[in-house]
Amino acid sequence: MGTAMQWTLYGGRVFEPVPFGIMGIVNITPDSFYDGGAHDTAQEAQRHAARLLREGADMLDLGAESSRPGARPVAAETECARLMPVLCGLHATHPCALISVDTYHAATAARLLATGYVHVLNDISACAYEPELLDVVAQYRPGYVLMHAQGRPDSMQRAPRYTSVVEEVLDFFAREMHRLTAAGLPEDRIVLDPGIGFGKRLEHNMALLRAAHVFQERLGRPVLMGLSMKSVFGDLLGLPVERRGQATQIATAMLMRDGIRLHRVHDVAATAQTLRLTAAWQG
Secondary structure, three states, X not given: OOOOOOEEOHHHOEEOOOOOEEEEEEEOOOOOOOOOOOOOOHHHHHHHXXXXXXXXXXXXXXXXXXXXXXXXXXXHHHHHHHHHHHHHHHXXXXXXXXXXXXXXXXXXXXXXXXXXXXXXXXXXXXXXXXXOHHHHXXXXXXXXXXXXXXXXXXXXXXXXXXXXXXXXXXXXXXXXXXXXXXXXXXXXXXXXXXXXXXXXXXXXXXXXHHOHHHHHHHHOOOXXXXXXXXXXXXHHHOOOHHHOHHHHHHHHHHHHHOOOOXXXXXXXXXXXXXXXXXXXXHO
């Protein structure tokens, strides 16, 4: 099956990551694993988002609930209170910016999509934590990030187990894509995220990274890789969070070489340089 690299977003807007696409992370939380608390006011989050756009982000991913291992859930009301001022502020100052919201709460997704300012829903749960989210997705038909996770953030790293992680994630994607399209979400709205670090040990993460291109080739949809600063670099190289930048860039270049063009990252400036160099190297 060939891969259609175009990604259709809310309202029919089409995004094509040529030669690549960068999703810049804006954590509006006090407890995210990398920069929690650094941008947890609306003013700081908007300032950070504007900087990421200047540095080359093609899209911003706003998140108001940490999904790091062990993180506690946040109520939808709290999540909306954090997100809405930032979303409205960004629309006022950067009305053409592509915006993704990282949430699994149906109420949050419905409220924010109703504004018309959100183009993508980035859902770690595949509509499993709150099944009514599927109805919201089918109604608004945003761009949708279908991510694999084994378990919830508060317990997902306790004892993850797989017989064959690549085949199991492939089966998951195929099954959930069918469920989404059957509910009314067009397939061209979906991109795939293998969920590095979400209910996976080091060997599982490495197998998925090596096979990232397989998901694209077998399922015909782009992979969005969320690898930035993650624990895989701590497990493999013994690096603390603040020293994982170089490893993130090397892995990002290797993924780009394998055909992965969509990357969700913290350091947009460095990633833009990495991907430009890799694209030029490939010719």
